[in-house]
Amino acid sequence: MQRGIGLALLMTVTQLSAADLIVTNSGDAGTASACDGVVACSLRQAINLSNSNGTSDRIFFNIPGGGVHTLNPASALPAITQGNLNIEGNTQPGSVANSASGTSNAQLRIAINGSSAPLGTSGITVNTSGVVSLRGLSIHGFRQNGSNGGHGVNVLNGGLNLNGCWVGVQPGGAASGNQGDGVRLAGSGGKTIGTGNLANRNVISGNRNGVFVSGGVATVENNLIGLLPNGNAGGNSATGVMISGDGHTLRNNTIGANSGFGIDLADNSDHNLILGNRIGSAPSGTVARGNLLGGVRIAGGETGSFANQVGTAAEPNLIAFNLDHGISLPSGGINPAEGNTLAFNRFFDNELFIPDPQRAASGAGALAIDLGNNGVTANDVGDGDNGPNALQNFPVISVANRDTISGQISLSGSFNSSAGSYRLVFYGNRVNDPSGHGEGEFLAPETLDLTLASPLFQAFNHTISFPGIDSSTLTSISASATRLDGANTRATSELSANRAIVSVGPNVFTVTKTADTNDGACNADCSLREAIVAANATANIGGLADLIRFNIPGPGPHFLQPASALPGIAQPTFVDGYSQPGSSVNTATDDSHNAQLPIALNLSAGSWQINAAAGGSTIRGLNLGGNNAQLLLLVNAPNFVFAGNWVGVLAGTAAPTLVNVGGANPLIGGPLAADRNLFLPVDFGLVLTGGATVRNNLFGILPNGTTAATTAASHVFCLGPSAAEIEVFHNSFRAGRGIECGVPRLHAHANRFLGTAVLLDVGSRHRVVGNHITCTSGSPITVSNNSVESLFADNLLIDCPHAIDIDASFNDPLDVDVGPNGRQNHPLLAVAARSGDNVQVTGSLNSNPNSSFKLRFCAIAQGLAGDRGPCDLGEVGAVVQVSTNANGDASFVADLPIPVALGATRVSATASRIIDANTEETGEFSPNVLISANTPPTYIPNTPVSRAAGSSGPLPEVLGTVVDAESPGSALIVNQVPGGTASGITLDHFSIDGTVLSGVVGVACNATSGTTNVQVSDGELTDTDGFLVTVTANTPPTLSYEAVVVAPGASRSVQPASGPADNGGTPTLSIHSVGSYTGNVSVAPTGVVSLIGATPVGTHAITVRASDNCGALRDAVLTVTVGEALFANGFE
DSSP: HHHHHHHHHHHHOOOOOOOEEEEEOSOOOOOOOBSSSSOOOOOHHHHHHHHHSSSSSEEEEESSSSSSSEEOOOOOOOBBBBSEEEEEEEGGGGGGOOOSSSSOOOOOEEEEEESOOOTTTOEOOOOOOEEEEEEEEEEEOOBBBBTBOOOOOEEEEEEEEEEEEESBBOTSOOBBBOSSSSSOOOOSSSEEEEEESSGOOEESSSSSEEEEESEEEEEEEEEEEOOOOOBEEEEEEEEEEEEEESOEEEEEEESSSSSSEEEEEEETTTTTTEEEEEEEEESSSSBBBBTTTTTEEEEBSSOOOOOEEOOOOSSSSEEESSSOEEEEOOOSSBBOOBBBBOEEEEEEEEOOOOOHHHHHHHHOOOOOOOSSSOOOOOOGGGGOOOOOOGGGOEEEEEEEETTTTOOOOOEEEEEEESSSEEEEEEEEEOOOOTSSSSOOEEOOOOOEEEEEOOSSSEEEEHHHHTTTSSSSGOOEEEEEEEEOOTTTTTTOOOOOOOOOEEEOOOEEEEEEOSSSOOOOOOOOOOHHHHHHHHHHHOOTTTTOOOOEEESSSSSOOOEEESSOOOOBBBBBBBEEGGTTTOOOOOOOOOOOOBBOOOOEEEEETTTTTEGGGTEEEEEEEEEEOOOOSSSEEEEEEOEEEEOEEEESSSSSSOOSSEEEEEESSSEEEEEGGOOOOOEEOOOEEESSSSOOOSOOOOOOOOOOBBBOOOOOSSSEEEOOOOOEEEEEEEEEEEEEEEEEOOOEEEEEESOOOEEEEEOOSSSBOOOOHHHEEEEEOOEEEEEEEHHHHHESSEEESSSSSEEEEEOOOOGGGGGOOGGGGGOOOOOOEEEEEEEEEEEEEEEEEEEEOOEEEEEHHHHHHHHTTTTTHHHHHOOOEEEEEEEEEEEEEEEEEEEEEEEGGGOEEEEEEEEEEEEEEEEEEOOOOOOOEEEEEOOEEEEESOOOOOOOTTOSSSEEEEEEEEOOOOGGGGOEEEEEEOOOOOOOEEEEEEETTTTTEEEEEEEEEEEEEEEEEEEEEEEOOOOEEEEEEEEOOOOOOEEEEOOOOOOOOEEEEEOOEEEEETTTTTTTEEEEOOTOOOOOEEEEEOOOOEEEEEHHHHHHEEEEEEEEETEEEEEEEEEEOOHHHHHHHTTO
């Protein structure tokens, strides 16, 4: 490639600036006048120029010819001392950034080879107070002098961004290591080695330590360290990443095949984060690239290392295939490493490579976590021993039973330690470690928090799962404990002894016919009645609920119609209609329900009951209906789950209540589409007599998504104790009233309603927030009787002219009336004035004296005068908090972001009295107020001003007055705009005080008289008018001096008699001529002339020239008499 063509190509890729330097050859010359792409320039020359420039520079590459260009410095390249410098090897034509997700497919075209440099030379040395960025370079082959130097990148001081580089690796991908550290980071400044961007991945292999950090704050992210670009082993001869210091972050790196540790935290290394790395494996996590001395070491010593975080639940490390411990905290030294959190990691296949007699004698191999580097440390009673991580005790697991149906694993165990709070983390293992503790291959998301006081022992039962993992492939469970408080904050134990998993299945009873028989046995010929009787008579296995399944021959649907009420379920039982062949769960996420439910159960003969002793029972996948005179399903069991069912769809269903649920913590529906129930009530769909969660269900909707021909009294009806909490969210209600709630506290949010949404009869502290309500008649939210202290906010209310109805509530002075929600007064909105995409609302509130309130505003598209709502465009702007005075009055001004494009015509508002930090009491909406149309501002120019050519300010001039009906002057925008008859006039530094507009007038040297246009804008509309400026001729500067006398050889300062001054600012002064004067003379900008060593004797004329910004001149003559006789007579 010709140099000119290459430069043109480089310029099409990167915008060049004056501070950009271009390397055009691979030689090693040391000096050049410029590196501009024309003059031949080496990297050495470019660094030298950058160091001397003292500016922020970039070094690009455009070396002619294809392929890799290798730079072979004969001596150390200059240390980078310039404040900020980017060396961008990726600008060399042919370079390609990495795009591979795990390895590196980058194509590097610039290599710096240190094999010809003297021993002890490093590749790139940084010693600056700024930040140096290196990109797209291969730096390899630098050699040590003894144990000194030979680093790939050596930062003595300053910041570093290292991205897309291969350190210790040739551009072809082969290791050619630096004998020193690949990247050595010391001194102050932030250091970033790679980022989450794939193009920024570095490959660091073949060096001593891959990365050594001892200064600044470093983030090492998304790199291959010890691996070659293709993921194969390359290795660093010592450690992958060595840290000696605090506050560094290692994230999402692949660190393997190193001869030392993968990561080594030296003594006195605190508060470091090691997150989401693969330590000991290839990028896939499944191929061994083990580190010889182990995965991670946290050293103690003179001061110890504290509070390091190795893995989190969100970002666990994978620590595998290492040839010693996964994480080790060695004993010895004055202070051990303490308070280090190590639990949230995956450990497997870490095996002992070098036999250790002490460990061999105990039968221990390499552990997942080893506190003391001496094999398993036994628990001690009360956990009073000391050592690394305080030798924290681990849990003891005594039972691990796997449910063969759900795959969940039920645990029993115990934990003994010192007083405090702890978190237990559980691991699933496919292969057991030879020590019998761990390995820790999979993390269970369900942790367990325990607090020990007195006694210092606690038994526990806990259920865990392994999402995405077939739990039948696991053989054992182990656990760790992490202290959450106290002197050894967040110290993690070793892994517990493994507990073998025992697979236990529930009792299974299979319904094989529709007939309602009962011969006392559930065998190959089994009815639903027989299955229930058999389940009730058979004790649960291992605490697992019995399972009633269906396998009725034929395509279905299968109609089951008991001749009398079915037996109540008397112990935990899972009735699974989806087990019937031909069934399928719902997958629709709109208001339809596409499940296939072949099991249809007609309960006309009597209610089916789930008794109190059947806590934890589930009914799933049934089509329930019937013409029962009372109700279909009565539940009194705690922790009941009702999911994926149809209720009331069967023809002829006329039961006044479909499902009545009591007991603690029932769940109706669930988060998944498969969990959604469909209720089609005649009267009440779901009656709740205690606390409950109702989530993601359809009410009053046919399976095809159309509204049913029903006008249910209430789809959800709440009863029960006042302390009960009922949460209803993500449901869709059609026809009739959605929710009617009495005493329990209702939290209804994120629901969709068509019809009347909520009726609150009694109770307190209800919350109806963030729902989408379309009215068909009446008010969507009605509060009556004694329901108080309830919040209604952020609901989208469509076609609802009276959006909130609080039992005949009218404003009264001081708001002394009582009743539902205290019959809270509403605000009175006076004006809603539009200004651009904002509406300013002014108004007032009269309510309880000396009280605080939150005002919420709604934008309305379809409302009419006199309406209170409907809030069909939703709430707008921030909540405005006001406080009333002793007379109960508060006024307010609210600036609401209501874009014109939104189409709002009116605004309404509510007031909520603040009762405490978690409780508000909301009133009705205020009457709507019309949003007034915006009018343009008015600008009236002031009388003309006269200015000399070349003058500017400095004081502001009154330019006129501005008035806007909707916006205060401070909100208006003023600009000088093109137009007018004048030229060379500038207006700036505008300010508005009340209605008075001021600005600074500037007049160019060639300006002409006339008008210049001033535009005033409210953000939407403008007004423009011309401001007249009369330009007078420029005059020369003012400057003069009186004659002075000075003794020979003496010095004197002479003040000007007048000036210097000019209409265009301070003039420029210079000594124009000195005549016969030969002493030193100078003039200051203030006009003061300094005479030094006055000579010769006689009278001299010194001319001082003053020039203004327009070139006008004034020559002022200073007459200086040098003479001794005059001073002898007393003259000065």
